[in-house]
Amino acid sequence: MTMTLIGLGVSRGVAIGRAHLLQRGQPEIVEYSVAAREVDTEVRRFQAALAAARHQLRAIRKQIPEETARDIAAFIDTHLLMLEDSMLTTTPVQLIRDSRCNAEWALRQQRDAVARVFDAMDDPYLRTRVDDIDHVVNRILRILLAGESNAPDLSESALKGQVIVADDLTPADTVLMKNHGVAAFVTEVGGPMSHTTILARSLQIPAVVGAHHARRTLRHGEALIVDGEQGVVIADPDRAALRHYRRRRSGERQRRSELARLSDKPAVTRDGREISLQANIELPEDLRVVRKFGADGIGLYRTEFLYMNRAEPPGEEEQYVDYRRILRTMQGRPVFIRTLDLGADKQVDGSVTAAATNPALGLRAIRLCLKEPELFRPQLRALLRASAHGPLRIMFPMLSTTQELFQVLGLVEEIKAELAAEGTRYDPLVPLGAIVEVPAMAVAAPLFARHLDFLSIGTNDLIQYTLAIDRVDDEVNYLYDPLHPAVLKLIHDTLKAGQKACIPVAMCGEMAGDPKLCRLLLGLGLTQFSMQPASLLEVKRIVLDTDVGKLRRRALAVLRATDHEQVAARVAKLND
Ligand code: PEP
């Protein structure tokens, strides 16, 4: 029987395929025997996971204010104590040695044995303590599974043409899906600006998020239509629905082929202003699409994706080769590479930042890099070395204070001196800039602009932090508003600060690729847009059809609107 599910359409396009249901919440484990010579390695793997779990919990513990949260602290202390207890430290090791089972299996057996003891207790309170064991055990399991956790389901070639239906997906999952020809995805949670959905748009995978209870409602193998624009999922569609959506799908293809004709045209407005339209990329392979859509450069390379789906972070040499390759491929066009932005919703499985109680406000991006120079230095060395091979721009994410900025600039100077002493080539004048994504930086943009060569507005985070809404939380999605007067004011102030300091200001958040906002941004004075490659031609079509001089006054009037309706009406008029 046909059934319709409504979620949030976050990546446009129509897909028709069979449902592939995935469970990403509870860690699933594989049980296998280890060879005698591998037993010591397996024990060490288990002990490293225990140490990482302690590290994560201590990091959480430190963030609890002493005076307020005794109960919570005690709760975490209990978990820490469990991690010291022989029930979790010694017995699983014995199991690995005696039965030669893998670490996950040993841990699961021990968990079941302890749970049986608790279940047999008379005291109802003590019986519930088995939940604590599960929390601790699951934490260790997730760390053990890091790097492999995405493996069995998402790496199968059988996924080709299927619609993934999951509780949630990480950006790392989405990257894995890319090569397997997944037709679309539907998740129960998620927001329009989460990194997973940004990736879906950039990979042109139709996607619907926030489709509550999707896995309970949809059946594995069932035929589905996914409309990634309207947020509609139709299960077991009838003939009429199939006909309608097939027509829509071919209309979409037609639209794309018409836009393709614009790829070699320079983006110049009707009144002769040259606009730079650049691409955001997550992986070096994205370069193929960038060329296809005729981007004027790479406006944002999100380097953290290099660190995902692998056990060890990439070293200096690997990064250098990667960055050099991008510069060479872009043949003299500018490439803005952002330094590592790990944390919040961009986790490397099992990393310490995964433990933060409020990750979006925690040890993320530049904060993490400054705290862990051994992570940051190789990247800076690789970037500076790569600067000898083309017009590289280095940009730093999530700066909120000038002290951080000075620390970063100091580190860059140190590394330059190091390279010079070694006789290694680099561009001493490589431009350094920052992403304006913390409201404090937007407000104080003139202070930062003074010390930098460029700014780039990261609207995804700027909106999240200005409006105090977690960009991945679908409960507060409805508040995510790029047209909020506060957001528009911060964007305009940043553009003005750049002008005053005589440095360019670009925009690399999702707003830059939204065709409905293009004229407003042109009118406010933006000339450098960076977006997912799939949006480039649509935005170019609007640029070619706009006379900026004629709309400037009306664009500035949007800033004076007093409520959302007025803003929306004025923006709609700009687009007429
Ligand atoms: C942004 O915040 O706007 C941005 C471009 O960075 P990311 O989406 O990777 O956080």
Ligand code: MG
């Ligand atoms: Mg950001």
